[in-house]
Amino acid sequence: MTYDVIVLGLGAMGSAAAQHLAERGKRVLGIEQFTSPHDKGSSHGGSRMIRQAYFESPEYIPLVLRAYELWRRLEKDAGTRLLHITGGLNIGSGDGQLVKRTIAASTQHSIPFAVLEGRAITARFPEVFPLAGDVAVHETNAGYLYPEECIRAQLARALHAGAELKFEESVLAWSSERDDVEVRTAKGTYRAGRLVITAGPWANQALDGIIPLRVTRQVMAWIQPKTGVMPFLPDRFPVFLLEDPGAGAHGYGFPAIDGPEGGMKVAIHGSADLCTPENVNREIHAHDLQRIVEQLRIRIPALDGEVLRAQTCMYTMSPDEHFVIGVHPQFASCSIACGFSGHGFKFANVVGEILADLAITGSTSHPIGLFSPLRFCA
Ligand SMILES: Cc1cc2nc3c(=O)[nH]c(=O)nc-3n(C[C@H](O)[C@H](O)[C@H](O)COP(=O)(O)OP(=O)(O)OC[C@H]3O[C@@H](n4cnc5c(N)ncnc54)[C@H](O)[C@@H]3O)c2cc1C
Numbered sequence: 273m274t275y276d277v278i279v280l281g282l283g284a285m286g287s288a289a290a291q292h293l294a295e296r297g298k299r300v301l302g303i304e305q306f307t308s309p310h311d312k313g314s315s316h317g318g319s320r321m322i323r324q325a326y327f328e329s330p331e332y333i334p335l336v337l338r339a340y341e342l343w344r345r346l347e348k349d350a351g352t353r354l355l356h357i358t359g360g361l362n363i364g365s366g367d368g369q370l371v372k373r374t375i376a377a378s379t380q381h382s383i384p385f386a387v388l389e390g391r392a393i394t395a396r397f398p399e400v401f402p403l404a405g406d407v408a409v410h411e412t413n414a415g416y417l418y419p420e421e422c423i424r425a426q427l428a429r430a431l432h433a434g435a436e437l438k439f440e441e442s443v444l445a446w447s448s449e450r451d452d453v454e455v456r457t458a459k460g461t462y463r464a465g466r467l468v469i470t471a472g473p474w475a476n477q478a479l480d481g482i483i484p485l486r487v488t489r490q491v492m493a494w495i496q497p498k499t500g501v502m503p504f505l506p507d508r509f510p511v512f513l514l515e516d517p518g519a520g521a522h523g524y525g526f527p528a529i530d531g532p533e534g535g536m537k538v539a540i541h542g543s544a545d546l547c548t549p550e551n552v553n554r555e556i557h558a559h560d561l562q563r564i565v566e567q568l569r570i571r572i573p574a575l576d577g578e579v580l581r582a583q584t585c586m587y588t589m590s591p592d593e594h595f596v597i598g599v600h601p602q603f604a605s606c607s608i609a610c611g612f613s614g615h616g617f618k619f620a621n622v623v624g625e626i627l628a629d630l631a632i633t634g635s636t637s638h639p640i641g642l643f644s645p646l647r648f649c650a
Contacts, residue, residue, distance in 0.1 A: 275301040275436075275464040277631045278455050280443050280478060282308045284315040284419065284617050285609045286470035287426035288624025289631075293468075294433035296628055301462055302435055303455065305442040305474075308427060309420040312549070313472045314586050316420060317492045319526050319537055320617035321511045323360045323414035324383045327373035328615060329594070331642045333381040335622050338638070342621035343417065350425035353418075358506045358527055360414025361397065363571060364515025366407040370522065371515070374409045384412040397510075399503050399574050403517065406571075414511055416526055419617055426624070443478070448603040466631040467606040473549045473586040475610035483596050483648050485611050486589045488544040489552050491560040493582040494535035497528070497574035504528040504536055504574075514571050516542065523567040525575070535580040538568050541614055549586065556582040587614040590648070597623060597643040599630055607631055608645060 279290045282304035290302040306312060322339070326332040343355045364370035366389070378385045388408040393400055402408065431437060438459075446455045446467060453467040471478035473487045497504050509527040516522060521542020528536050540563065547553070561579050569576040590596050590611030600606035607630040609623050616623070622638065629636035 275299045275462065277466045277468060278303065278453060278462055278464040279468045279470060280446070280455065281469065281471040281474070282427065282437065283313050283470065283472045284423060284620040285472070285623045285627070286468070287423045287430065288620045289468050289470060289609075289627040290430040290435045290437065291426045291433070292624045292628035293631060294430045294435035296632065298632070300430065300435040301464065302430065302437040303441055303443055303457060304437070304439050307439050309423040311583070314588065314612070315423060315472070315617060317537065317583060317585055318418065318420070319416045319529060320419045321360070321414065321524065321526070322355065322417055322618035323411055323511070325360070325362070325374045325378040325385055325409065325411040325414070327362070327370055327377055329642065330377040330380045331639060332619070333377060333383065334639055335619055338625070339619050339622040340413070342625065343422070346422070346425050346429065346621060349429055352421060352425060354422050354425060355415060355417050356506060356529070357413060357415040359510035360411040361400070361408050361510045361512040362411070363393070363400070363402060363406055363408045363512065365405050365517065367405070368515050370513065371407045371409055374411075378409070378411070386410045399497070399499065399509070399572055401571055401573060403571065410510070416511055416529065417618065422620065426621070448605050451605055453605050465605065468627050468631055469600070469606060469608045469610070470627070471610065473588045475588055479608060479610065482601060483611060483645060484591055487547055487549065488587045488589060489547045490539060490544055490585045490587055490614070491556060491564065491582055492537055492539045492585060493561055493564050494537050494580045495565070495575050496535045496578045496580055498577040499574040501528045501532050514568065516567060521567070523564070525568065536575070538564055538575060540564055540567055544587065547586065552584060552586060554584045556584070589613045595619075595643040596645050596648070597626060597640050598645045599634065601645050601649045604634070
């Protein structure tokens with residue numbers, strides 16, 4: 273059988289692309305090397321932050337606003353809760369990039385926020401001990417998503433709309449000629465008019481290295497707060513980002529979303545060891561945990577508590593840390609989405625919508641100029 277579109281990789285972005293394409297009546301084949309969701313790529317660990325005050329660049333804000341709409345729609349269609357609003361707290365020096373850029377981006381796009389300084393921070397969040405000169409930007413509409421549930425829901429909607437999905441089948445090679453794409457796996461060869469490549473940390477292999485992506489090993493830890501979990505329950509405590517006064521790596525974390533025994537998930541966003549999906553060290557070492565605890569307890573001393581568990585995950589970094597989304601620079605019948613640089617999950621459904629646009633019409637009305645793959649191709 274010939275398909276309209278083949279989607280290579282059914283993680284966060286690929287499951288969304290398969291959903292949107294199938295819902296638009298396309299004959300879709302999705303191919304995934306593992307089962308999905310799984311814990312070997314970039315989309316596991318029980319929670320992903322979603323926020324509108326996008327300090328990385330205000331250009332993401334129209335997309336994230338659309339993502340909120342699409343997550344709410346998916347919740348309705350799937351009959352399950354995926355997105356929880358807790359508010360979000362970005363804390364850093366009043367002169368630092370995190371605070372200044374959060375305020376600038378929010379102001380530009382009328383994103384609701386409040387600025388707290390000094391004692392006002394501790395008055396509202398008694399577990400937070402700001403450093404001298406710290407300012408906190410509290411964003412009303414930030415919260416978290418359940419990533420595995422989101423992927424499950426996207427795949428279920430894709431199937432419901434008629435997509436064919438194959439699991440535990442690796443794509444070994446693909447080729448493209450005008451409107452004819454051929455995809456070879458260990459189990460067969462498939463043809464389609466279009467190919468969408470959403471291979472996450474395997475993008476270097478799937479794209480033959482045309483985009484200079486770096487894959488990094490990230491560690492997530494679940495810590496039981498020393499002072500007990502009550503002040504950190506999600507109806508009292510927000511998702512948070514803490515600017516590192518020194519090395520430029522932010523600590524971040526979530527309220528205690530897994531109940532009294534589940535701890536709080538915390539991690540560091542910033543410099544990390546390079547790896548590949550094949551050689552990533554999935555063991556957790558004492559120094560991994562020490563680095564996280566030392567960074568987080570500076571402003572939230574209760575996080576110097578018992579580490580309940582920890583897990584590795586991978587980021588796929590683009591050189592400028594902005595996403596890479598667009599038509600393949602060499603093959604017009606192929607679209608790519610990769611290089612999500614540790615902040616892509618919240619956008620998965622709108623990326624799926626964009627990939628469906630690109631596969632069907634070759635263009636999209638969404639603002640994706642910042643993400644052009646051509647910026648890395650001489
Ligand atoms: C620790 C951590 C914390 C994060 N926190 C946040 C956050 O708070 N908020 C946020 O928005 N983002 C966050 N991110 C980033 C976000 O999770 C990722 O950007 C996003 O999940 C990437 O999705 P993806 O579809 O590109 O990759 P994946 O979900 O990994 O999917 C790629 C899929 O392609 C499959 N595949 C690859 N090659 C082949 C092949 N040859 N054949 C068949 N299948 C193949 C893989 O098996 C995989 O399932 C975080 C990431 C990590 C690691």
